[in-house]
Amino acid sequence: MKSLYSRSGLSSLVALACALGLSGCGGSTPNLAVGGSITGLTKPGLVLKNGDGPDLPVPAYSASFVFNEYIRADDEFNVTVKTDPTAAHCTVVNGKGRSAFNVNTIIINCITESHELSGTIVWPDKAKQTTDPVGLILNNGNNAVTIAANSPAFTFNKPITDSTGKPVTDSTGKATYSGQVDDGSAYGVTVAQQPAGATCSVTNGVGTMGTVPVTNVLVTCVAAP
Amino acid sequence: MTSIFLRAACMLAMALGLSACGGKAEFKVTGLVSGLKYPTLKLSTNGQSVTVLPADTNGTTVNFSFPNTISYGDEYDLVFDTQPAHQSCSFYDPVNNSKGVAGRLAAINVVIICGVSTHTVGGKVSDLTSTGLTLINGSIGGTALVAPVPADPVSTTAPFAPAPYTLPIAVPYFEYYGLSILYQPLYDNCTITGKAAGQMLDTDIADISVSCARDAIAGSVTGLTVDGLTLKNVAALPNTTPTVVVAKDATVFSFGKDDVNKDVAYDVQVATQPAGLVCTVSNGTGTVKSTALPISVACKAG
Numbered sequence: 458m459k460s461l462y463s464r465s466g467l468s469s470l471v472a473l474a475c476a477l478g479l480s481g482c483g484g485s486t487p488n489l490a491v492g493g494s495i496t497g498l499t500k501p502g503l504v505l506k507n508g509d510g511p512d513l514p515v516p517a518y519s520a521s522f523v524f525n526e527y528i529r530a531d532d533e534f535n536v537t538v539k540t541d542p543t544a545a546h547c548t549v550v551n552g553k554g555r556s557a558f559n560v561n562t563i564i565i566n567c568i569t570e571s572h573e574l575s576g577t578i579v580w581p582d583k584a585k586q587t588t589d590p591v592g593l594i595l596n597n598g599n600n601a602v603t604i605a606a607n608s609p610a611f612t613f614n615k616p617i618t619d620s621t622g623k624p625v626t627d628s629t630g631k632a633t634y635s636g637q638v639d640d641g642s643a644y645g646v647t648v649a650q651q652p653a654g655a656t657c658s659v660t661n662g663v664g665t666m667g668t669v670p671v672t673n674v675l676v677t678c679v680a681a682p
Numbered sequence: 683m684t685s686i687f688l689r690a691a692c693m694l695a696m697a698l699g700l701s702a703c704g705g706k707a708e709f710k711v712t713g714l715v716s717g718l719k720y721p722t723l724k725l726s727t728n729g730q731s732v733t734v735l736p737a738d739t740n741g742t743t744v745n746f747s748f749p750n751t752i753s754y755g756d757e758y759d760l761v762f763d764t765q766p767a768h769q770s771c772s773f774y775d776p777v778n779n780s781k782g783v784a785g786r787l788a789a790i791n792v793v794i795i796c797g798v799s800t801h802t803v804g805g806k807v808s809d810l811t812s813t814g815l816t817l818i819n820g821s822i823g824g825t826a827l828v829a830p831v832p833a834d835p836v837s838t839t840a841p842f843a844p845a846p847y848t849l850p851i852a853v854p855y856f857e858y859y860g861l862s863i864l865y866q867p868l869y870d871n872c873t874i875t876g877k878a879a880g881q882m883l884d885t886d887i888a889d890i891s892v893s894c895a896r897d898a899i900a901g902s903v904t905g906l907t908v909d910g911l912t913l914k915n916v917a918a919l920p921n922t923t924p925t926v927v928v929a930k931d932a933t934v935f936s937f938g939k940d941d942v943n944k945d946v947a948y949d950v951q952v953a954t955q956p957a958g959l960v961c962t963v964s965n966g967t968g969t970v971k972s973t974a975l976p977i978s979v980a981c982k983a984g
Contacts, residue, residue, distance in 0.1 A: 596820065598819045599820060600820060644821045649879040
């Protein structure tokens with residue numbers, strides 16, 4: 458009886474220590490949660506994993522996550538992305554460590570893939586141009602591009618440069634752009650300013666960005682009367 | 683010699699922001715403005731004023747300093763005499779920072795934050811009779827779902843009032859906006875008739891008109907050799923039964939586009955038969971823009 462008492466007394470003491478988030482509960486019941494915050498998750502399909510543990514599917518637009526399985530104090534955790542969401546990439550910050558308390562400092566940063574929005578421009582015959590058709594400004598909401606006279610094409614892509622004007626490349630060495638449209642986002646191309654000497658209208662200017670760039674926006678300009 | 687030493691000690695004390703050096707310690711009222719892009723911000727306190735000009739149009743932080751010092755123990759309480767154009771500035775901490783007593787802290791450093799004014803984009807949709815119209819301002823300017831507005835009181839000539847809309851995300855001064863129709867409503871075809879795009883100035887854009895039109899209830903007529911046929915739509919608005927008089931030799935008929943009920947169902951029947959003929963309606967019931975068979979009216983001698 459005595460040993461039983463003391464054993465249960467000890468185990469409840471350990472449990473108390475664990476419940477208080479203290480460490481040194483080796484061999485005790487796992488009771489520390491592993492989780493953290495998520496940024497930029499707009500797509501479904503994200504699956505996280507802690508070590509060799511079970512998958513944790515995370516729905517789109519989640520801002521936080523916590524694994525269903527608890528770990529013990531002083532256990533190692535290693536949270537990784539098992540599957541990226543559809544058309545997005547997620548990276549883990551502070552994913553690895555050893556628990557002392559509930560782990561809530563892991564950050565999953567997700568970036569949705571984005572694609573170029575571009576198209577072609579048909580100008581009036583040179584012979585019908587009374588003046589250089591300068592000043593056309595096309596915009597997709599707040600993103601505006603000024604079009605040079607008689608330019609046959611346009612894009613909303615704008616190369617990202619550093620403070621010295623050098624193009625910024627991504628980890629694979631590819632140039633990076635602003636003005637791209639996220640996979641799944643709507644776009645609407647409008648004429649913010651008509652050029653001198655011509656009147657332009659947009660067809661195929663509205664839609665939702667899919668998994669490939671949109672290149673079929675057509676701007677047709679006719680000689681202004 | 684002694685007095686020189688004393689003066690130097692006092693200056694040192696003043697430099698350290700200490701008081702009680704014969705005369706009182708003096709303090710400059712200084713601060714910084716973050717986000718200032720446009721002229722002209724004017725501040726005042728203790729009978730002085732200072733004009734703060736932007737460093738550039740990116741809103742790079744600028745410092746300011748009032749021309750004269752105030753003495754230890756003097757109260758200061760900055761106010762905005764003039765806000766910059768297109769912007770609204772406020773004190774970061776109006777309780778403990780933009781007012782106080784000189785000497786409470788070693789230096790007076792007032793923090794001001796300026797944001798660019800924003801204005802909404804909106805307008806009215808005329809003749810909208812069905813749900814689903816979705817307007818956008820580019821990819822990140824928000825989405826407005828516009829619902830039809832029944833006229834009050836309901837009338838046959840104009841069963842729907844113009845439906846107002848405002849995009850949910852306001853646009854900062856000088857930023858571009860452009861209204862597009864992402865999705866058409868269920869039973870109407872809408873077009874933007876106002877100026878859809880431009881650069882935001884100092885007032886809300888509330889006049890981008892969108893107008894919608896719905897296919898009228900119409901069909902074909904055969905064998906109508908005399909006048910006198912009148913058709914009715916018995917599924918129209920409550921307490922009303924729109925009619926259309928079909929003249930002899932007509933091959934088509936059409937109700938007015940508003941002569942339908944709000945659920946957009948129709949039920950076309952013969953109201954008056956022409957003399958000597960019996961006309962029958964085929965496919966007279968359906969809903970506008972459904973894939974229902976075309977309505978036809980066949981007349982023959984009775």
